[in-house]
Amino acid sequence: MHAAIVAAVMTVTLAALSAQGRGAAPPPAPAPTPRSGALIDLTGYWVSLVTEDWRYRQFTPPKGDYVSIPLNAAGRKVADAWDPAKDEAAGEQCKAYGAAGVVRIPTRLHVTWQDDTTLKLDTDAGAQTRTLRFGRPQGTADSWQGVSVASWDQPRPIFASPIPNRGGPAIKGGSLKVVTTNMKPGYLRKNGVPYSAGAVMTEYFDRFDVPGGDSFIVVTAELVDPEYLTTPYWTSTHFKRQSDATGWRPTPCTAR
Amino acid sequence: MHRALRENAMRNLRALLCVCLAAAGASLLAQGQAAPPAAGADTPSGPAIDLSGYWTPTMNEDGMERGAGSELADYGGFALNEAGRLWALSYDPSRVTLRNHQCDAYVTPYQMRATGNFRAWEERDPHDQRLVAIHWWAQVTEGHRVIWMDGRPHPPAWAPHTFRGFSTGKFVGNALVVSTTHLKQGWLRRNGTPESDQATVTEFFVRHGDHLTNTTVVTDPVYLTEPQLRSNDYYRTPVDHGTWLYACDDSEQIVGRAPGVVPHYPFGKQPYVREYSQKYKLPLAATLSGAASMYPQFQESLRTTTEAAAAALLQPAPGRPDEVSKAVDPEPRDGEIHVLPIRGNVYMLVGDGGNIVVQTGDQGAFVVDTGQGKLSDKVIAAIDKLSEKPIQFIANTSFHAEHTGGNARLGAAGMDPSLPGSFFVNSAPRGVTGFFSDPLRHATMMAHNNVLIRMQDANAPADAEPADTYLEEHRRKFHNGDTIELFYEPNAITDGDSLVVFRRADVIVAGDIFTTTQYPVIDLKNGGSVEGEIKALNDILNRTNYEHEGEGGTYVVPGHGFLGDEHEVVEYRDMVVIVRDRVKTMIDAGATPAQVKAARVTADYDTRYGSNTGAWTTEMFVEAVYNSLKAAGATPARAGR
Numbered sequence: 001m002h003a004a005i006v007a008a009v010m011t012v013t014l015a016a017l018s019a020q021g022r023g024a025a026p027p028p029a030p031a032p033t034p035r036s037g038a039l040i041d042l043t044g045y046w047v048s049l050v051t052e053d054w055r056y057r058q059f060t061p062p063k064g065d066y067v068s069i070p071l072n073a074a075g076r077k078v079a080d081a082w083d084p085a086k087d088e089a090a091g092e093q094c095k096a097y098g099a100a101g102v103v104r105i106p107t108r109l110h111v112t113w114q115d116d117t118t119l120k121l122d123t124d125a126g127a128q129t130r131t132l133r134f135g136r137p138q139g140t141a142d143s144w145q146g147v148s149v150a151s152w153d154q155p156r157p158i159f160a161s162p163i164p165n166r167g168g169p170a171i172k173g174g175s176l177k178v179v180t181t182n183m184k185p186g187y188l189r190k191n192g193v194p195y196s197a198g199a200v201m202t203e204y205f206d207r208f209d210v211p212g213g214d215s216f217i218v219v220t221a222e223l224v225d226p227e228y229l230t231t232p233y234w235t236s237t238h239f240k241r242q243s244d245a246t247g248w249r250p251t252p253c254t255a256r
Numbered sequence: 257m258h259r260a261l262r263e264n265a266m267r268n269l270r271a272l273l274c275v276c277l278a279a280a281g282a283s284l285l286a287q288g289q290a291a292p293p294a295a296g297a298d299t300p301s302g303p304a305i306d307l308s309g310y311w312t313p314t315m316n317e318d319g320m321e322r323g324a325g326s327e328l329a330d331y332g333g334f335a336l337n338e339a340g341r342l343w344a345l346s347y348d349p350s351r352v353t354l355r356n357h358q359c360d361a362y363v364t365p366y367q368m369r370a371t372g373n374f375r376a377w378e379e380r381d382p383h384d385q386r387l388v389a390i391h392w393w394a395q396v397t398e399g400h401r402v403i404w405m406d407g408r409p410h411p412p413a414w415a416p417h418t419f420r421g422f423s424t425g426k427f428v429g430n431a432l433v434v435s436t437t438h439l440k441q442g443w444l445r446r447n448g449t450p451e452s453d454q455a456t457v458t459e460f461f462v463r464h465g466d467h468l469t470n471t472t473v474v475t476d477p478v479y480l481t482e483p484q485l486r487s488n489d490y491y492r493t494p495v496d497h498g499t500w501l502y503a504c505d506d507s508e509q510i511v512g513r514a515p516g517v518v519p520h521y522p523f524g525k526q527p528y529v530r531e532y533s534q535k536y537k538l539p540l541a542a543t544l545s546g547a548a549s550m551y552p553q554f555q556e557s558l559r560t561t562t563e564a565a566a567a568a569l570l571q572p573a574p575g576r577p578d579e580v581s582k583a584v585d586p587e588p589r590d591g592e593i594h595v596l597p598i599r600g601n602v603y604m605l606v607g608d609g610g611n612i613v614v615q616t617g618d619q620g621a622f623v624v625d626t627g628q629g630k631l632s633d634k635v636i637a638a639i640d641k642l643s644e645k646p647i648q649f650i651a652n653t654s655f656h657a658e659h660t661g662g663n664a665r666l667g668a669a670g671m672d673p674s675l676p677g678s679f680f681v682n683s684a685p686r687g688v689t690g691f692f693s694d695p696l697r698h699a700t701m702m703a704h705n706n707v708l709i710r711m712q713d714a715n716a717p718a719d720a721e722p723a724d725t726y727l728e729e730h731r732r733k734f735h736n737g738d739t740i741e742l743f744y745e746p747n748a749i750t751d752g753d754s755l756v757v758f759r760r761a762d763v764i765v766a767g768d769i770f771t772t773t774q775y776p777v778i779d780l781k782n783g784g785s786v787e788g789e790i791k792a793l794n795d796i797l798n799r800t801n802y803e804h805e806g807e808g809g810t811y812v813v814p815g816h817g818f819l820g821d822e823h824e825v826v827e828y829r830d831m832v833v834i835v836r837d838r839v840k841t842m843i844d845a846g847a848t849p850a851q852v853k854a855a856r857v858t859a860d861y862d863t864r865y866g867s868n869t870g871a872w873t874t875e876m877f878v879e880a881v882y883n884s885l886k887a888a889g890a891t892p893a894r895a896g897r
Contacts, residue, residue: 040429048550051484052487070316107552173428175464177464206430206462206471211458218469235489247553
């Protein structure tokens with residue numbers, strides 16, 4: 001009895017596999033590029049919606065104000081020693097505009113494809129550029145924006161079913177995942193709350209379209225920095241889509 | 257081949273064979289069943305993401321606000337319109353010491369930001385395993401929300417509102433997208449930043465590994481100029497938090513406080529309004545600027561804002577026309593009568609211009625109010641479907657036409673079998689005591705005696721007039737297994753108002769003492785008064801109880817609008833008291849009616865209740881409050897006519 005069931009199962013399985021191979025094989029389609037296979041469209045102009053941590057983001061908070069950030073003692077020591085004049089004198093006005101801080105600065109984003117494998121994020125606040133390269137890491141080590149590697153992120157089952165059409169419904173859409181390392185030490189807030197050169201930031205860019213026509217990007221970011229943080233620091237930052245470049249006005253970094 | 261490698265390869269082969277057989281077997285079993293139908297038009301048959309499990313909020317953003325509490329007069333980053341800003345400025349945190357506010361729960365967008373523990377689980381149909389709902393439990397306020405995934409529609413506009421609202425979801429891309437309506441009035445922020453009961457919410461739940469991001473987009477035509485977007489982050493916790501309860505019971509918080517007090521600040525008199533800006537060295541206008549405060553270059557724009565311009569934001573802008581209600585009209589206006597079950601054998605009938613309540617049972621139907629009378633035939637047909645017996649009693653909450661318009665038709669459709677052969681009928685000359693004389697062809701209609709007098713004064717048809725009237729504070733009947741009581745509310749909307757209380761069903765029919773659609777129609781000419789209206793609203797609140805965390809429990813049927821409970825009544829009572837206090841302050845200072853109107857004393861409520869047209873405008877309401885207070889100063893309100 002068991003043998004008969006096994007035989008039947010094997011027969012069905014092999015038939016299914018055989019059916020897949022029947023007929024002339026079509027020419028292999030060219031592998032999609034990250035651009036042609038984009039799960040979501042992030043290109044265009046986007047403007048910050050500063051609805052959370054409002055006081056810390058719209059204004060430079062006083063020294064030592066690092067509520068909500070899981071700083072360790074070393075981090076607090078650096079934050080308590082913040083001296084914007086010193087940063088200005090050192091030509092480091094952009095310390096709050098590094099990759100781990102710049103999306104928190106009220107800004108407009110201009111997102112474009114630099115090529116088929118590289119997304120470019122320009123900010124008008126601080127006039128910064130982040131290059132998000134799919135495949136190989138892109139960027140300059142020890143720079144404000146560090147080195148980023150991008151990928152499309154889509155929920156998938158851990159094991160794909162060996163039986164066609166039995167793996168659950170296909171999921172459309174997904175997130176842009178960006179992992180950034182090798183950042184020059186900078187600030188999470190303009191008042192000198194620090195992150196270190198060893199910090200690793202993982203971001204997920206999600207796009208949401210709401211009834212009424214508005215579209216939003218939510219950037220969910222996890223910053224892991226054992227040098228200055230006791231636990232991972234999570235933020236989710238919002239941008240609203242603009243139909244054009246209205247308001248786009250690049251301005252230099254400021255330390256205060 | 258090396259023996260170890262060979263054994264390893266054989267082990268892998270066996271494992272692969274097992275996986276293939278198991279998968280193929282499962283496939284055969286699945287092929288033997290019908291494919292499960294899609295759960296909703298846009299919903300795939302299975303979830304794109306699984307929210308099940310225990311979740312802990314990260315609180316790395318707005319940690320102070322979400323933990324210890326927000327600071328007073330901090331409205332930065334909110335797209336508040338003038339009404340929203342003024343409502344927030346008027347809010348005194350001491351208001352939560354009032355008994356009826358102590359257990360207010362959080363509305364969904366704020367609940368999702370709360371501290372505490374969260375848990376999600378799926379509800380699946382036991383037979384076909386379709387996803388029916390996703391449940392989300394919040395420890396703080398014991399918030400249990402249900403996200404329906406089975407494609408069911410949202411309730412009609414006249415259905416009750418809850419703190420969690422009514423949510424439906426579908427999977428779009430990698431997100432669970434949730435639409436929520438029917439929310440109660442609540443907070444966007446715990447310092448009084450308001451969210452109205454007209455707000456709707458679109459949410460996106462996205463999982464990135466063990467991290468969950470919930471993005472809420474609140475659209476509130478009453479208090480916001482544009483959608484308010486915020487996001488909340490959680491990390492998955494592998495073990496049960498173990499702490500899930502947050503019981504609330506109300507109690508006396510301030511002993512000896514005069515009844516009817518609603519803590520609030522007069523316009524321009526919020527004593528702490530500069531505390532936040534001074535503490536953090538911000539311009540006063542920074543937190544008062546609404547949507548502009550959300551965008552880049554805001555700081556620059558503040559440089560041109562003068563102190564005088566900032567101070568002007570603390571009061572209604574002078575000379576601006578009154579705003580009008582942005583609320584959804586809950587009246588269906590489709591020529592049909594719609595039945596909403598309330599509890600047990602009590603129903604609300606909507607569609608004939610004023611809400612009608614029907615109680616059914618083994619005795620005849622008991623009807624409260626009869627609508628405008630334009631759809632009486634359909635009202636009667638609807639009652640016939642609910643009740644095997646004809647209408648036996650009709651009670652009127654007032655003489656106003658939207659509540660007595662169908663008296664004649666509904667009365668004629670009913671009968672009162674308790675009266676034939678009784679002393680009252682046999683001794684009553686026809687035409688003197690109304691339809692007591694012909695009970696088998698007419699329902700018995702009851703109301704306060706002033707309703708009868710007002711209707712007679714208005715030359716209403718005799719067959720529309722209530723014959724069974726009461727003179728003092730109370731009328732009661734035991735009918736269809738419930739105690740039904742009529743409580744007289746002298747000089748509220750008119751001088752003949754009654755609350756009708758179904759004691760066992762725990763339903764109060766308020767008539768126009770409480771509506772969800774407009775300012776109270778204080779009919780001075782027919783004996784109404786603002787003080788009587790406030791007393792009547794407080795009398796309702798003295799008879800209500802909530803089921804859990806400030807909602808449910810006693811239902812209150814408004815004269816117009818959606819079915820409410822204690823929370824809707826207390827918000828309405830607060831509004832009337834606050835407007836009364838503002839007008840009274842101006843009267844005491846010698847203001848004329850024109851000056852009171854020009855002061856826009858209802859500016860924080862007009863987008864919810866205001867009207868510039870129709871039978872009851874904002875101006876008429878303010879004038880009624882003014883004149884009522886003036887009259888009360890001259891002569892005490894009468895207890896009845």
